[in-house]
Amino acid sequence: MDTRVLICLLFSGVCFTSAGLDKYVLVEEDKTWYEAQEYCRSRNGDLASVTNMEDLNQLSDMTAVQSWIGLNDFNRKTMDLYPNSWRWSTQTRSRSGYMNFKSGEPNNLSGREECVKTGTDGTWSDYNCSALYHFVCFSGSSNTKTYHLIEQTLSWESAKSYCRTNYTDLAMIENEEENQKVLSNITTSAWIGLFRVPWTFSDGTNSSFRHWWGWEPNNLYNGQLCASVYGGGFTDKRCTRTFPFICSAKIGRKYSRIKIMIESNLDLTNHNTKDNILLQLSASLTRAGRTDFNLSWSAPPEKLDPAGLNDDNH
Structure with a gap:
């Protein structure tokens, strides 16, 4: 059976505006982790990634209350x-x-x-x-x-x-x-x-920096897949809880999106097949002289059962 799939190619170019020089933006609205991520991405950013103690100190100075960041363990x-x-x-x-x-x-x-x-x-x-x-x-x-x-x-x-x-x-x-x-x-x-391979940032930042509180992550009630920052350290929480959140500010970054429709007899649920398609697309774009692109397969994470939303008070 033929399978059709839509692939979006995202090209970026930096526009150096004063807004683009701000690294983080605190949003003082209570949202679930999923809602917070959607909000940040709708503004050409993502939930905050943290790569060193300087970043963490900046976040800690911005908020005195528990706030979502991009760290998650959905896998x-x-x-x-x-x-x-x-x-x-x-x-x-x-x-x-x-x-x-x-x-x-x-x-x-x-x-x-x-x-x-x-x-x-x-x-x-x-x-x-x-x-x-x-x-x-x-x-x-x-x-x-x-x-x-x-x-x-x-x-x-x-x-x-x-x-x-x-x-x-x-x-x-x-x-x-x-x-x-x-x-x-x-x-x-x-x-x-x-x-x-545990705990990754939602914007794809490749950083091994983690600064968990001594008792965290503890996977309380076996359902804590999202991280917040509080008091200078990370804690794991249920993603359906609501907190303020911090976006990585990328307001000064401009994007162009290209959509490609592929029809194939291949099994597009197979990870190796999908990886091979991306590799071929990447090679073609590189040969054409493009280097400022990012290719990926993405799907929204399956939301957790909201049952037990408030069973974690830590």
């Missing part, structure tokens, strides 16, 4: 079904295909489980990366793996460093046959190379 909501959240340590930019989580996992207990261990039954669980466990390394190539159980107890990061020094990397498991090979090597729970 977690479907992280057992949508593999973009999960990567192997040896291929940090590639998605994971095969996964074998046990029932009820991954659950991101207490909001801090971003690494994966395998159990003695061959099923996987997400766990706090700082916990100490035995671990499984592999040697050889991605096509000819040999697995090695290391009976030292290390954190996930330390285990990864050990494997990279002495073997190839932490265990990469791409099918059931390989999972059974790992299972035959272990007698207790052990780290493998799978980890989750």
Whole structure:
């Protein structure tokens, strides 16, 4: 069956106006995270991204009340079904295909489980990366793996460093046959190379800066996917709560939008297919001398069930 899809290409050019030099704008209206994002984007901006302590101090000076920023963890909501959240340590930019989580996992207990261990039954669980466990390394190539159980107890990061020094990397498991090979090597729970990419900014800012309060993120009631700033630190909250919010000011940026209709027999729900289409479009635009563009597939995040909207008072 033919599939049609509409792709929008967004070209930008900077117009240096006085308004464009302001980095942030505080909006003192109570909105949900989704409404706040829509408001910021309707004005050619986005919810605020924070890349360093200077940014955070500026935000803290702007507001004394809890306010939404762009940081979110939407991938977690479907992280057992949508593999973009999960990567192997040896291929940090590639998605994971095969996964074998046990029932009820991954659950991101207490909001801090971003690494994966395998159990003695061959099923996987997400766990706090700082916990100490035995671990499984592999040697050889991605096509000819040999697995090695290391009976030292290390954190996930330390285990990864050990494997990279002495073997190839932490265990990469791409099918059931390989999972059974790992299972035959272990007698207790052990780290493998799978980890989750958590908490990203809605405007696509590639920054690893995080300044959570000591008890955050805690994923209270298993539904806190959006972040606010308060008192000089980040907190995770239900996205359906209402707060003031801070936009990244891009009023001085001008955009041109081009729409392209594609008809194809390909499965456009497949991530690899969509990535290949974007790569081909990007290459064509670059050959044509355009560099000021951004290509992406986007869909509005599925809104959380508003039930329990006020069950989080922290």
